[in-house]
Amino acid sequence: MSAATLFGLCATALIGLGLYGLIANPHPLRKILAFNVVGSGVFLLLGAIARRGAGAGFGGDPVPQALLITGIVVAFSATALAVALLLRLHDASGSVTLASEVPPTVEPDAGSP
Amino acid sequence: MMEALNAGLALLLLALAAWTIVGRDAFAAVAGFVAYGLLLTLAWVQLSGVDVALTEAAIGGGLTGALLIGAVARLRDTEAAARAERPKALTRTLAALVAGAVTVALAISILALPDPAPTLAPDVAANIGATGVGNPITAVLLAFRAMDTLLEAIVLVFALIGVWSLAPDRAWGGRPGPLHLADPNGILAYIARVLPPIGIIVGMYIFWAGADHPGGKFQGATILAAMWLLVMMAGLTDAPPISRAWLRIGLVAGPLVFIAIGLAGAVAAGAFLAYPDGYAKPLIIVIELALMPTLALILALLLVGAPQRAGER
Amino acid sequence: MSVALDLLSIVAVVAGAFFFLAGTVGLLRFPDTFTRLHALTKADNLGLGLVVLGLLPHVGSALAGLKLIVIWLLVLLSGAVASQLIARATRQRDPDA
Amino acid sequence: MADFLLAASGFVLLMVAVGLARILRGPGDADRMMAAQLLGTGGIAALLLLGAATGEDAVVDVALTLALLAAFASIAFVKAAATASRDDTAAGNGK
Numbered sequence: 355m356s357a358a359t360l361f362g363l364c365a366t367a368l369i370g371l372g373l374y375g376l377i378a379n380p381h382p383l384r385k386i387l388a389f390n391v392v393g394s395g396v397f398l399l400l401g402a403i404a405r406r407g408a409g410a411g412f413g414g415d416p417v418p419q420a421l422l423i424t425g426i427v428v429a430f431s432a433t434a435l436a437v438a439l440l441l442r443l444h445d446a447s448g449s450v451t452l453a454s455e456v457p458p459t460v461e462p463d464a465g466s467p
Numbered sequence: 468m469m470e471a472l473n474a475g476l477a478l479l480l481l482a483l484a485a486w487t488i489v490g491r492d493a494f495a496a497v498a499g500f501v502a503y504g505l506l507l508t509l510a511w512v513q514l515s516g517v518d519v520a521l522t523e524a525a526i527g528g529g530l531t532g533a534l535l536i537g538a539v540a541r542l543r544d545t546e547a548a549a550r551a552e553r554p555k556a557l558t559r560t561l562a563a564l565v566a567g568a569v570t571v572a573l574a575i576s577i578l579a580l581p582d583p584a585p586t587l588a589p590d591v592a593a594n595i596g597a598t599g600v601g602n603p604i605t606a607v608l609l610a611f612r613a614m615d616t617l618l619e620a621i622v623l624v625f626a627l628i629g630v631w632s633l634a635p636d637r638a639w640g641g642r643p644g645p646l647h648l649a650d651p652n653g654i655l656a657y658i659a660r661v662l663p664p665i666g667i668i669v670g671m672y673i674f675w676a677g678a679d680h681p682g683g684k685f686q687g688a689t690i691l692a693a694m695w696l697l698v699m700m701a702g703l704t705d706a707p708p709i710s711r712a713w714l715r716i717g718l719v720a721g722p723l724v725f726i727a728i729g730l731a732g733a734v735a736a737g738a739f740l741a742y743p744d745g746y747a748k749p750l751i752i753v754i755e756l757a758l759m760p761t762l763a764l765i766l767a768l769l770l771v772g773a774p775q776r777a778g779e780r
Numbered sequence: 781m782s783v784a785l786d787l788l789s790i791v792a793v794v795a796g797a798f799f800f801l802a803g804t805v806g807l808l809r810f811p812d813t814f815t816r817l818h819a820l821t822k823a824d825n826l827g828l829g830l831v832v833l834g835l836l837p838h839v840g841s842a843l844a845g846l847k848l849i850v851i852w853l854l855v856l857l858s859g860a861v862a863s864q865l866i867a868r869a870t871r872q873r874d875p876d877a
Numbered sequence: 878m879a880d881f882l883l884a885a886s887g888f889v890l891l892m893v894a895v896g897l898a899r900i901l902r903g904p905g906d907a908d909r910m911m912a913a914q915l916l917g918t919g920g921i922a923a924l925l926l927l928g929a930a931t932g933e934d935a936v937v938d939v940a941l942t943l944a945l946l947a948a949f950a951s952i953a954f955v956k957a958a959a960t961a962s963r964d965d966t967a968a969g970n971g972k
Binding site for chain 1 (some may be wrong): 469470473474477480481484485487488489493496497500503504507510511513514515516517518519522523526527530531534535538539541542545546548549550552553554558559562563565566567569570571573574577578580584585586587588589591592593603604606607608611612615616619622623626627629630633635683685765766769770772773
Binding site (some may be wrong): 786789790793794796797800801803804807808813816817820823824827828831832835838840844847848850851852854855857858859861862863865866868869870 | 878881882885888889892893895896898899905907908910911912914915918919921922925926929934937938940941944945947948951952954955958959
């Protein structure tokens with residue numbers, strides 16, 4: 355099996371694993387982790403496709419590879435934003451629950467309008 | 468031999484991902500994710516994506532790990548409550564079925580990919596001469612698909628605005644992140660004095676090498692951002708208040724230069740972000756030089772987080 | 781490459797791999813955090829050091845050789861700092877450990 | 878020679894992979910951080926051996942980046958642990 359096919363199949367399993375964690379894990383930080391696993395799986399999938407497009411003296415198709423670099427940086431910024439939201443929720447409410455009913459211990463934040 | 472190494476690497480990736488997803492302890496999951504990012508770097512090398520490996524090493528190995536470790540330490544007390552919210556067995560089974568179906572569908576499409584694979588590599592090879600750069604990735608990022616890179620830089624600015632907007636009212640305009648106490652004789656202060664000069668040289672080297680070899684502004688900027696963060700974590704300097712004028716100018720300078728050159732291209736070469744003949748390489752270098760400090764500032768401040776301490780206005 | 785240099789490479793890389801083995805065994809088998817840290821630093825210092833030594837005869841240029849040595853020195857520095865910081869943090873949390 | 882370097886790379890990777898059992902077993906956060914640190918060093922060694930085996934020079938730059946940031950996660954860990962415990966003792970509930 356070529357490296358591209360092997361890592362391509364590995365990527366599909368990573369996407370599945372991450373998707374499961376995104377749905378089944380209740381803690382938001384673990385959801386962020388799972389989101390990152392899905393993201394890396396998608397990147398690896400695109401990387402495998404880039405590897406298949408090797409040619410003209412390049413080890414892989416440079417267009418998807420360049421998109422991957424953009425994607426990794428944007429995924430980091432999305433993760434940082436998600437973590438900041440989560441920490442703010444924790445500071446404001448003392449909990450990080452995503453349950454729809456409001457937990458009884460919510461204290462309004464002094465700074466909010 | 469190479470096949471065995473790749474198979475082992477893929478299995479390890481899967482095992483660490485599974486651990487990150489199903490592990491009970493949140494910190495253990497994050498530590499697993501840090502290790503996972505490192506193995507991913509090796510996988511990128513095996514897929515002939517050294518540029519991508521370099522990005523993954525800098526972002527996945529450095530910044531993402533530090534971000535998540537910081538978050539998991541602050542959210543320690545919320546883990547028990549979250550465990551009580553664990554979905555029912557039926558929900559989890561359904562989730563597993565959905566995830567399994569997605570995996571199977573993707574695996575089938577991977578195996579059914581056309582052969583020979585469609586590729587833009589010959590087009591890149593045919594046109595790279597016009598850009599003057601030797602690294603095809605840099606040519607794609609800053610010439611053939613420069614619009615993507617411009618929008619990405621703008622997305623990063625928006626992400627930082629989003630993070631900052633989470634500040635409580637009293638802290639708006641103030642300094643982000645917790646106050647780090649310095650121990651001037653401690654080992655942390657020591658490494659924060661020794662490492663940054665080396666890191667700045669390496670970061671600039673990776674940036675400069677990007678014209679002809681794997682490397683470039685993203686990777687270089689990430690290294691510079693990490694060095695700045697190290698100095699901040701050691702307490703040798705504090706994060707700047709977000710109301711500082713130099714900071715805000717720095718955050719938009721890169722994209723503004725990029726847009727200005729793009730508009731100049733519309734006048735001089737007939738299309739937004741087109742480069743006049745013979746000027747491609749100098750313009751690419753100007754854009755990269757302008758983007759790098761902006762990217763380093765944004766990446767570091769994204770990790771520091773929302774303003775928490777009231778600043779002098 | 782001469783046979784002697786190849787031989788040096790093989791000996792050094794095998795010795796380096798042995799120290800990674802030793803580091804792993806120590807990390808798994810030693811009884812507490814501090815002894816495990818001790819095992820870890822052997823892999824950092826000697827394992828990577830010997831691997832770098834073994835690779836030096838194969839580099840194409842002086843710059844590449846310099847980079848290898850800088851990598852080793854950086855890992856030495858990081859390993860020393862990280863292990864001291866981790867040990868101190870462990871001791872502050874649990875002074876009897 | 879290339880086969881030997883490749884085999885050595887695989888061996889080092891296998892060793893640190895076994896060491897990853899510490900991430901699973903813990904017991905403390907420090908032990909888990911150490912296992913990640915060992916994987917970092919082993920990953921750098923495996924990368925260098927791989928680069929030498931395949932003749933891809935730029936891999937050294939990847940290893941250089943990893944080496945530069947090797948202590949970064951550990952430092953973040955120690956700082957986060959210290960900040961979290963300071964919050965606990967100073968303000969009671971971290972606010």
